[in-house]
Amino acid sequence: MHLESDGAYHVIVDKQLWLTNGPTFFRINGMSYSTSDGSLKQLGKPAAVSGKDSLGQWRGETLLYTADEAKVSVSIRTYETDSGELAIFTQVSVNVINSSSLLDLNLINCVLVNGYKDLNGF
Numbered sequence: 001m002h003l004e005s006d007g008a009y010h011v012i013v014d015k016q017l018w019l020t021n022g023p024t025f026f027r028i029n030g031m032s033y034s035t036s037d038g039s040l041k042q043l044g045k046p047a048a049v050s051g052k053d054s055l056g057q058w059r060g061e062t063l064l065y066t067a068d069e070a071k072v073s074v075s076i077r078t079y080e081t082d083s084g085e086l087a088i089f090t091q092v093s094v095n096v097i098n099s100s101s102l103l104d105l106n107l108i109n110c111v112l113v114n115g116y117k118d119l120n121g122f
């Protein structure tokens with residue numbers, strides 16, 4: 001899996017397209033921000049990242065978005081497992097909103113996915 005410079009991606013499983021991105025939007029504190037209407041802006045290009053956590057060694061890419069004062073980092077991590085590759089999508093607030101409190105991730109909804117194909121039980 002790879003993030004394109006514009007944030008687009010697709011997931012290939014067994015050499016078949018399984019999942020593609022859709023228009024990206026966040027819903028933050030009751031307000032919608034979208035790349036489609038320009039209210040959600042991508043900052044820069046995807047950056048390669050890697051690390052290790054409780055699931056093991058991972059590699060991935062991260063991308064930063066901004067909507068008004070909010071900045072949110074979105075990443076896709078992939079892990080090599082005995083059963084194949086595992087992908088995890090994450091989002092993290094990276095700044096303080098209204099100079100008083102951190103962005104409550106419970107108030108963020110993010111849609112990056114356009115659709116998927118049935119993987120016979122997956």
